[in-house]
Amino acid sequence: MRTLLERVLPAHNISISYHDNIVPLDKSIVFDSKITRLKFILTKICENENLNYEVVNDQIVLKYYERPKSEYKYTIDGVIKDIESGEILIGASVYIKEIASGVSSNAYGYYSLTLPRGKYEVEVRYIGYETKYFSIDMFKNVNNDIELKPQSIEMESLQIDERNPMDIKAHSILSSTNRIDMEMAERIPYLGEVDVFQGSLLLPGITNIGEGVSGVNVRGGSSDQNLVMLDEAVLYSSNHFFGLISVFNPDAVSDVEILKGDFPAKYGGRNSSVMHVRQKEGNENDFHVSGGLGLITSRLMVEGPALDQKLTYLFSARSTFWDLILRNLSDPLFNDIRANFQDVNGKFKYNINSNNKVYLSGYWGADATKYGTDALQKWGNSISSLRWNHIWKNKHFFNTTFYHSGYRYSVIETQEFRDYEGRATINDYALKMDVTSYLNPRNILDWGVSAIWHDLLPGELVSGSLDTSGDDVSLPDERGLESAIYVSSENRIGSRLTSSLGFRLTNFRNQGASDVYVYQENQPKSHATIVDTLRANTKENVKSYWRLLPRGTLKFQLGENSSTKLSYTSSIQYMHLLSNTTSPSSSDAWVMSGYNILPTFMQQYTTGIYRYFPLIDMNASVELYYRNSEDVVEYKNGANLVFNQTVETELIYGSERAYGVEFFVKKTFGRWTGWAGYTLSKVERKFENKFEELEINEGNYYPSDYDRTHDFALTVVFEMNKRWSISSNFVYYTGRPYSFPDSKYEIDGILVPNYPDRNHDRLSNYHRLDLAATYQISPYKKSGEKRKYESDLVFSVYNLYGRKNTQAYFFTADEDNPNQSSTQKLSVLAFPVPSITYNFRF
Known part of the structure; x- marks a missing residue:
């Protein structure tokens, strides 16, 4: 100077x-x-x-x-990561004893604290890692990356008593939040391999329709109401292999965050939950190969550093060999069945300097299924995202993302009497900037902007060479722009109260790329009530929606080991998945809000109590929630949604309410670990209208397809010794609502069942027990030297006692007695399913 x-x-x-x-x-x-x-x-x-x-x-x-010293302000900031691999640690706690406060690392492992001049004692904690202590003299700004060492089993008993009370204080202010620990997830039973979605179904409030179906339902919401993301990019289809395996390769997954009701202001576009899966960044220190060989899937991943450790990379691939197995079975019934998938993940991280990092991520997946004489179905996702992390003045973290997300579907039929190909595509192009400003230890400001361009081809049907009818169908393209700005501020008020208040302002603009039908007012939409057509590319053929969405949470620290929270969230959904079935399938169609299709608005209220019990080393929580939705989309009885140019004539709108209480306990350390969750809930819908054809069940409340009164799941893991561990899952829940016929009538000599009120009955209750054992092959040589090669064997049995859980019923005429109908019960995986997987890493 x-x-x-x-x-x-x-x-x-x-x-x-x-x-x-x-x-x-x-x-x-x-x-x-x-x-x-x-x-x-x-x-x-x-x-x-x-x-x-x-x-x-x-x-x-x-x-x-x-x-006075308090007027001097200096900032300590950096990234928290694993000392062995260099992988960032999300949600690690940095705690300052002198001010009894701290901060957690963000989704990129970054933390920042601005403090008055002075000396401080710092504690850094993360589940499964040794706690790190150090002193720092704040007389200037300090950039301090922190490396944590994975915690060995022998050290757990030494540190259990002191770690969790601090974790309660530094716990996220958000309620209804879960994170899936991938290390623990690897030890519990699965059908085939470790799976993010299968693991989430063991948490309270998260369900699905049943075995062999894709998607999950969170607090009674439909599967399309989940905002599923991979490295900031939105996914439209999240399952492989009949819904039994998710698109997320477990080897490449670093962190899984699930938000069930208290959405941060930066998330929008869906009404039920946020599931953000982040891929690993690649090992910063060494080259590694890992993977696994299994009966259902096999996988391989490579990772390592390059360019003097300024660049890290990761590549992974997965596939299944079931096609080859089925085609070589002696039973000809299986020769016409196709069941295969492949996917590939890739990621690069380049460290420009301590304040700038660039990420490039990609995913590609493809599925193909066919049953006997049924048509061949193909579908898949492709995602690419480019991100730039920038740190400004040691306290402002900028994350700028551009991504493309694509979904494609096709159905191919090549029989002589029906030869065609149907296909549909979705392409999203998005640009967003998210900023976190660490103003001081008691005030964190989040703000940002986003814009997503949606380009949909809802469907087209093209005749093949064997079909001479020439009845090709092409639904008009749809295009829309979804944009938002948001602001949220987290403030610590005194020693006990913390608040997070903010809003999200959203706009959806349907660009009118296709003709739009205008229907007669105050009449049900039908072909008979069309009165005009708005032509494409005209100013009139543009529909815009605006909505201000306030969000807020209050957290009160009851004591050293307990807290309570109260939150309010509102959101709006402009994209809808139309399906004739209760579970989503690859052939379902996505549509966007516009002139004739309304967005769905949701509000949710949540309160809960959270406590740590140090004597038994267990965290527990109880949450109550109430959610109401407006303009919920449903379908008329007998609706035709496939390649329908006026699909809005098949839709009706109503309201939905969901409420319940969730209990959750979890034990993370020791030889015995695991968790248990129980949910008591109710989900009801109401479609009331002056026109009878737009009503359901005479306008009264009725159980939603996703209503489940009781839902219980227990997961237990026992470390027998350094080599063997055993684990089990037990699941029990109430059967879903179902419509049974109460009578039948005859049309042209054919008996047709008559269905009364929708969802007036239920399927039988569901329960299942799974068991797994993991054998760790010795990582040490006879000389005591540690091997570079690590491996284990996982033996598992899904549905151990062969429970024949009911998935659905079919009613058909009895061949021997046409005046009688026969009932056929559909059970999926109604027998024990053994599996063995060999995992390796070197």
Whole structure:
């Protein structure tokens, strides 16, 4: 700084007076050479020093004055990561004893704390890692990356008693939040391999329709109401292999965050939940290969550093061999069945410098299924995202993302009497910027903007060479722009109360890329009530929706080991998945809100109590929630949704309410670990209208397809020794609502069942027991030297006692007695399913 005062300022004809003793010699000042504003330069000189300035007789005089230490502010920031692999640790706690406060690392492992000048004791904690302690003297800004060492089993008993009370204080303010620990998830039973969605079904409030179906339902919401993301990019289809396996390769997954009701303001577009899956970044220190060989899937992953560790990379691939197995079975019934999938993941991270990082992520997946004479169905996702992380002034974290998300579907039939190909596609192009400003330990500000361009081909049907009918169908393209801005501020008020208040302002603009039908007012929409057509590319053929969505949470610390929370969330959904079935399938169609299709608005209220019990080393929570939705989409009885150019005539709108209580306990450390969850809930819908054809069940409330009164899941893991561990899952829940016929009538000699009110009955209750054993092949040689190669064997049995759980009923005429109907029960995986998987890493 002395150089600046002696050479730079005098060169600009600026006269300045000061005493040598008050000016630090080693302080450096960084500013743009183009900035010559005197006030800016003088402020930089005096910043965080006992200096001030004033003008005396056309001369600037620097003066010394005594300031209290609290007026000096310095920032410590950095990234928290695994010391062995360099992988970032999300949600690690940085706690400052002297101020009884701290902060958690964000989704990129970054933390920042601005503190008064002084000495501090710092504790850094993360589940499954050794706690790190260090002292720091804050007399200047400090960039301090923190590396944590994975915790060995022997050390757990030494640190269990001191870690969790601090974790309660530093716990996220958000309610209804779960994170899936991938290390623990690897030990529990699965059908085939470790799976994110199968693991989530063991948490309270998360269900699905049944075995062999895709998607999950959160607190009674439909599967299309889940915002599922991979490295910031939205996924439209999240399952492989009949819904039994998710698209997320477990080897490549770093973190899984599930938000069931308290959405941060940066998330929008879906009404039920947020499931954000983040891929690993690649090992920063060494080259590694890992993977597994199994009866259902096999996988391989490579990762490592490059360019002097400035670049890390990760590639993974998965596939199944079931096609090959089925085609070589002696039973000809299986020869016409196809069941295969493949997917590939890739990720690069480039460290430009300590304040700038660039990420490039990609995913590609494909499925193909066919049953006997049924048509061949193909579908898949493709995702690419480019992200830039920038740290400004040690306390503002910028994450700018551009991504493309694509979904494609096709059905191919090549029989002589029906030869066609049907296909549909979705393409999203998005740009968003998310900023976190760590203003001080008690105030964190989140804000940002986003824009998504939706380009949909809802469906087209093209005749093949064997079909001479020429009845091709092409639904018009749909295009829309979904944009939003948001602000949220987290504030600690006193020693016990923390608040998070914010809003999200959204806009959806249907661009009118196709003709739109105008229907007669105050009449049900049908072909008979069409009165006009708005032509494409006209100003009138643009529909825009605006909505302000407030969100807020209050957290009160009841004591050292307990807290309570109260939250309110509102959201709106502009994209809808139309399906004739209770579970989503690859052939379902996505549509966007516009002139004739309304967005769905949701509000949710949540309160809960959270406590840690140190004597038994267990975390527990109880949450109550109430959710109501408006303009919920349903279908008329017998609705035709496939390649329908006027699909809005098949839709009706109503309301939905969901409420319940969730109990959850979890034990993370020790030889016995696991968790248990129980949910008591109710989900009801109401479709009331002056026109009978737009009503369901005479306008009364009725159980939703996703209503489940009781839902219980128990997971237990026991470490027998260093080699063997055993685990089990037990699941029990109430059968879903179902419509049974109460009578039948005859049409042209054919008996047709008559169905009364919708969902007036239920299927039988569901229960299942799974068991798994993991054998860790010794990582040490006979000499005691550790091997570079690690491996294990996982033996599992799904549905151990062969429970024949009911998935659905079919009613058909009895062949021997046409006047009688026979009932056929459908059970999926109604027998024990054994599996063995060999995992390796070197």
